[in-house]
Amino acid sequence: MEEFRTKVKRRIILASGLTLVAVALGIYAVFSLQNVPDDATMSAGFISGFQFGLIMSIGILSMVTVVKLRRALNDEIKLKVLYNKEHDERLKTIRSKAGQPLLSITSVLMIIAAIIAGYFNIVVFYTLVAAVLAQLAISAGVKLVCMTKM
Amino acid sequence: MKTRIKELRKERKLSQEELALEVGTTRQTITSIEVGKYTASLVLAYKIAHYFGLTIEEVFDFSDANEF
Structure with missing residues (x-):
């Protein structure tokens, strides 16, 4: 401890x-x-x-x-x-099923990329932000389903 | 998997929160194990059984595990 x-x-x-x-x-x-x-x-x-x-x-x-x-x-x-x-072993399993450790890293990287891209091309910015929101929403959904099933 | 955790808890007037704190897990996990939604790992099963002063077989019902 x-x-x-x-x-x-x-x-x-x-x-x-x-x-x-x-x-x-x-x-x-x-x-x-x-x-x-x-x-x-x-x-x-x-x-x-x-x-x-x-x-x-x-x-x-x-x-x-x-x-x-x-x-x-x-x-x-x-x-x-x-x-x-x-x-907690159950939460660890749920997190890994929802792909959270990797997804958090990719989301942060994509947000940084979106901000940088925003200075050059607004379409890329919107696309990256939409992709991050979509992957976070899917991950949250999978996590919720896993939490109710496990 | 069926367990005797709820019964043992009631005998000792222990809440899920208190048991979770003692065996190093969360209240939600204890709930899931009690209702049979989640099967505890060997380590957690050992910790729970050890806490109640029983063997794993005395707390967890392995009869389903023999079915192929």
């Missing part, structure tokens, strides 16, 4: 760092939005909005993670529940 405690502490540091980066990027985005030229296209606005939304989501999720992990760290039972949840 001590090893897991160290792991949780490391995660808190990582999530705190991520929150700070997201806040910094969010502030920068707010100020840069004010400098949008009058002739800016709707697509350019959509990409900026998407990026801002993504940054805010990462920030909020990281903040929630920090609070959750801090609470677990101060409570032995909550820490054990968290440990059990992460190492």
Whole structure:
């Protein structure tokens, strides 16, 4: 359990760092939005909005993670529940059936690719975002089905 | 697979949450094992049986496993 405690502490540091980066990027985005030229296209606005939304989501999720992990760290039972949840064999099976470990990595990579592609071709951006949403929806659906069956 | 987990829990006035915490799993997994939706691994079956001070065969019903 001590090893897991160290792991949780490391995660808190990582999530705190991520929150700070997201806040910094969010502030920068707010100020840069004010400098949008009058002739800016709707697509350019959509990409900026998407990026801002993504940054805010990462920030909020990281903040929630920090609070959750801090609470677990101060409570032995909550820490054990968290440990059990992460190492639960049934959940591991469900996750692997839904293809989650690999799907999470590919989704993040595709989102990064979509943002970069958005600067060059808006169609590629929309396609990649749609593909990510579709694969996440399918994975969530498979996970739900597995959870009701297992 | 049929098990005696629910019965043993009731005898000891133990909740699913408490049992899950003791054997290193989640409440949902205990529920699934109790209703026969999920078959526990050998390690988890051993942990559950060991917690109740019984053997695996005394907790889990393996009669279905003999059917081919």
